[in-house]
Amino acid sequence: MLGLDLFYLLLGLFLLYAGVVNLRQRRYAHGAFWTLVAGLIAGGNAVLRANAAGDPLPAQCAGAAIIALALLAPRMRREHLAEAPEAQRRASAARLGHRLFGPALMIPVITVLVVLFGEKLQWQGHRLFGDGSITLIGLAFASVLSALAALRVTREKPVMALAEGRRLLDTMGWAAMLPLVLAALGGVFAASGVGEAVASLVAAVIPADNALACVLAYGLGMVVFTVIMGNAFAAFPVMTAGIGLPLLIHQHGANPAILGALGMLTGYCGTLLTPMAANFNLVPAALLELDDPNGVIRAQVPTALPLMLVNLLLMYWLVFAF
Structure with missing residues (x-):
């Protein structure tokens, strides 16, 4: 059953990857920032469960992490990150043509389909999509499928999705x-x-x-x-x-x-x-x-x-x- 816990975990792992890469490149503010965000997102449900049980400690840890993010954000310098040469990117765009829009258009289409029909879908007597906001689940599910489709269209290795996603994330910085x-x-x-x-x-x-x-x-x-x-x-x-x-x-x-x-x-x-x-x-x-x-x-x-x-x-x- 696909639920928000799984997608939050995937997002947290990606942010952790971005943090580790930045730390290895000695971009310490970026690395610490994305590592903290990864912990907040991946551990968010644990915080909610702890609050429901009457334990305030995880919520206090989350508050401290948010203060740390505010202190780290001004130290995140926007720098040019290495990418493929312009000639290679232009050649790739000319080869792929309008097929590049396919994965992007999948996100809204699949999200709407999941919102409309997701709660009725079952697999061996079990609901395919779990509890929680069906819209968020649909968006997360559509984003994963879109990333896989992009890899299929471009014939790139999965690590390229991580690398380019991290590059875009660091290009936007804290504004993301x-x-x-x-x-x-x-x-x-x-x-x-x-x-x-x-x-x-x-x-x-x-x-x-x-x-x-x-x-x-x-x-x-x-x-x-x-x-x-x-x-x-x-x-x-x-x-x-x-x-x-x-x-x-x-x-x-x-x-x-x-x-x-x-x-x-x-x-x-x-x-x-x-x-x-x-x-x-x-x-x-x-x-x-x-x-x-x-x-x-x-x-x-x-x-x-x-x-x-x-x-x-x-x-x-x-x-x-x-």
């Missing part, structure tokens, strides 16, 4: 952890009552009995919070707890599934506009060696603003129509 950290930050904000504070402020500023005003407050709030915190994952629990649930869903009867989907998509418009989303907007500028560090953001503005407007219109129409 931002989506995970910001998602956790959003959960902390929601648990600490920020959502309720937002709800009281919004109710004092806008007419809560006006559905259009609530939709605009929710959608624009998602964009603003995303710009501030750098990721829609952090903004979503705050704005949903503050405006989405009490005002739109409970008071005005909005469809929660449609509201959540369009709310996240609207928040992503803010991701396109902020340097706080360093892994999306600043790291690519550095990798491409752009003269303007905000060049990626400037190129995305003509897409972000019209998309935000369209999302707001769709949200107001669809959440109350279904």
Whole structure:
């Protein structure tokens, strides 16, 4: 049975590989950083089980590891990592052509299929996919299959997947952890009552009995919070707890599934506009060696603003129509 424990273990082993390689190359900050992350991810379920049993020690160890990560991150220098010569890479791209897109497209396709049908699949009377978020299980399963397909298409050895994955990870550096950290930050904000504070402020500023005003407050709030915190994952629990649930869903009867989907998509418009989303907007500028560090953001503005407007219109129409 395929469960999250297995995929967390695989991810932890890959991060441990990245840490060991960096340590061998005397990139000690990188090595220590990825080794600590490997321990946190691979041992995360053990921490949760220990907390359920009333033992706070593993959680304290995890907190100490996170503080260590914060101290190590500024020491992670972005350096050029060895890769295949440009002529070889161009020749490989010309030989493989559009087949290169196949493994990448497998990830969303397989993830959706697992979400739709995974809970019904069985093998000899046992469920094929275990307990936990079926979406996360599907994404992890799709990523593993995609990596195997990429090896098949390129006819490379499995060690190449590890080497190139580690190279990309080190190229991004600590910014690769931002989506995970910001998602956790959003959960902390929601648990600490920020959502309720937002709800009281919004109710004092806008007419809560006006559905259009609530939709605009929710959608624009998602964009603003995303710009501030750098990721829609952090903004979503705050704005949903503050405006989405009490005002739109409970008071005005909005469809929660449609509201959540369009709310996240609207928040992503803010991701396109902020340097706080360093892994999306600043790291690519550095990798491409752009003269303007905000060049990626400037190129995305003509897409972000019209998309935000369209999302707001769709949200107001669809959440109350279904």
